[in-house]
Amino acid sequence: MTWDQWLAERAGLRHERGVDRIDPVLRDDSMIDLASNDYLGLARDARVVEAAVAATERYGAGAGASRLVTGTLPVHRELESALCELTEWPAALAFSSGYTANLGAVTALTGRGAHILLDAHAHASLHDAARMSRSPYDVFAHNDPADLDARLRRLDGARVLVAVESIYSVLGDAAPLAELHAVCRRHDALLLVDEAHGIGVAGDGGGRVRALGLAGATDLVVTVTLSKSLGAQGGAVLSGRPMRDHLVNSARSFIFDTGLAPAAAGAATEAARIIATRPALAEAVHVRAAVIAEQCGITSAAGAVQSVPMPGPLEAVAAREELRSAGVLVGCFRPPSVPDGVSRLRITARADLPLDVVGSAAARVRAVSARTERVMT
Template structure:
C-alpha cells in the first residue's frame, strides 16, 4: 500500500469512528419506500406533463445540449424557460445553468471578484465555494444577525483616516481609504438545515443604504412560499436593483439545473464573465423542457404550496419541534451515530428520510431531515407520519 492509499484508509477509518462515513445507495425506479428524503417538494418530477415534455425534448433535441451556451448549447427551450421564469418571478431577465450549484458559483464569482463578501454563517456550500472562487475578502456573520451585517457594511464604508475598511481585523489598514468598491451580501431565503427564513426586509434596507448587492438563494423558497414564487417575491422585493435571486430547478420544479434572476445588465455580465457559465455545457434539453412544464403547472396552480405548508406544520407539532419556514423539517439527534441509526430504522419501516451530520450542519448538531412533499398520497403520508412517530419517539 503506497502513501496515498494509507492516507485514504486512515481518512475512512476516522470517518467510520466518528459516525460520519457516507455511502452511495442506488435506488430502484419503482421501490415501495415512501420518499421523504428528496427535494421534489411538489411531486412534479413524475407529473405526466413534465415527463412527457422531457421525453419529447430528448426526442427532438437529443440527450444533451451539445456544447456550452455560448457555442451551440443555447436552444429555443432555454430562451422559453428563461423568459417564463423571469415573468413568473417578477424579474426583468433570467439565465439558466446546468445546476443550481453552478448558478450560485457564477453569480457570486462574477459579482464579487476581488470584492468584499459578507456571508451568513449558514449559507449553502455552493455560496461558500463561490466566494473562494471570486478570491473575495470574506466576512462571515452569525446566522441571521442583522446587526453584524450592518457592522461589516459600515467597516467597508469607513472614510479615509477613520480606521480603514475593517476587513483586516487588526486595524492594519487604518488611515487608508476603503479597498472595496463593491460589496456582496450572501443569504438564503429559507435555510435548509434549521428551516428558518432570512430577515429580508432588514437586509434589503442595508443593501440600499450601503449600495451593496444582496444575493438571495431561493432554492428552498421557490414553489413553497407565498403563491409559489418564493420569499423574495412574497416580501415585495422582486425586481429590486440591490437584489439578485438564484434559484434551483431541481427542487419544487422537479427537474435539474439552476437560474439567476436580475437586470438585463446583470445577465449580460454573467454571460460574459461568469466562468461556471462560459465553460460549462448547457442544461440538457430534457431537463430544460421538464422544468418549463413544471413551472407552468406551478403558475396555474398557486394553491400547491399550501399543501406542503399544512403537512410540515402538522408533522412539526406531532414531533414537538419548531415548524420550518419551508418544506424541510429538522429533528435534532444527540449524535451522528443516533441520527444514522434512526434513519436506518425509518428505512426499515418503509420511509426514506435524510440525515444531516457534520460537516454538513453549520451548528454541528446531527439531525434527521424530513421533506414534506405534496407528491406523496394522503394514505402514504398518514402511514409515514405514524412510522416516524414510532421511530423517533
C-alpha cells in the same frame, strides 16, 4: 505514504467519527419518501416527463456546446421566460445546476476590490463560490441583520456582496429577507438570495423574494435550482437585464460549461408553468409541513424542509435506519453537512403525499427521535 494508505487512513477517520457516507439506491415506491427535494411531486408528473421527452426528441440528448458557442437552444429561452413569469424578475439565465449558478453569480460579481459576507448557515456552494472569487470573505451570525449591519459598517466604502438563503436547506428556517435587504441597501451592498428551497414552495410558488415584493430590485439577485420543486435539473440566476448581460460575459461556470441538457430545460419549463398556474401545489406543501411540524414539535418550519436534532451522528444514522425498516425515508445530515455541527434527521413535506400518510410517517419520526433522546439522557 502511498495513495492506498492515505485513502485507508481517511476511511478510518470517517468511520471513527461516525460520518461515513455511501450513495445507496433507495428508490422504492413502497417507501414513504420524506427525504427527497421533489416537494411538489413534479419529477414524475406526466406533463413534466412528456416535456422532457419532447425536448430530447426535438434537440437531442445534450446541448452539445457551451451556451456561448452553439449550446443555446430555443428551449433555454422558453425556460428563462417561464422562470421570469413565475418569479416576476425581468431576466433569467439558466445554468447546468444550482451549484454552478451560485459559483457563476458570486464569482462574476466579486473578485478584486470586493468583499463577500455569507450568512453562517449558507449552502456549501456559496462558500465554495466565495473561496473561488478570490475576494476576502467572512460570515455573519445566522439570520442576524444587526450583525450584518455592524460588519457592513466596518466595510463602508467597499463593494460588498451579501449571500443568504431564503429558506435554509438543512434547518428549514426562513431568512428575515426584508430586514437583510434594508440593511444591505443602507450600505449599498448587493444581496444575493439563494431560493433553492423557496421557489415553488414559498408564497404561492413564486418564491419568498416575489412574495415580499422584492422581485426586480436592482440591488438584489436571486439564484434557484431547478432540481427541487421544479423536479428537473439545472439552475438559474434571476436578475435585471444588465446583470444578466454581465453574467453572460463573466460567469465562468456559464461560459466554460455545456448548456443545460434539453430534457432538463424542457421539464423545468413545464414545471415552472404548472407552478405558476397552480398555487394550490404550494399550499398543499404548507399544509403537510404543518402536520410534520406539529407531530415533531418543530416551530421554525417556513417551507418544505424541517429537521429534528439528534444527539450525535451515530444516533442519527441509527434513527434513519430504524425509520427505513419501518418504510419511511428521511434524510440524515451529519457534519460537515450541518451548519451548526448538530446531526439531524431532515424531513421534507411533499404535496403529492396524502395528508394521513404524512401524519403517520411524521408520528413515527417523532417516536424514533424521542426514544433516541431518552436513551441518551
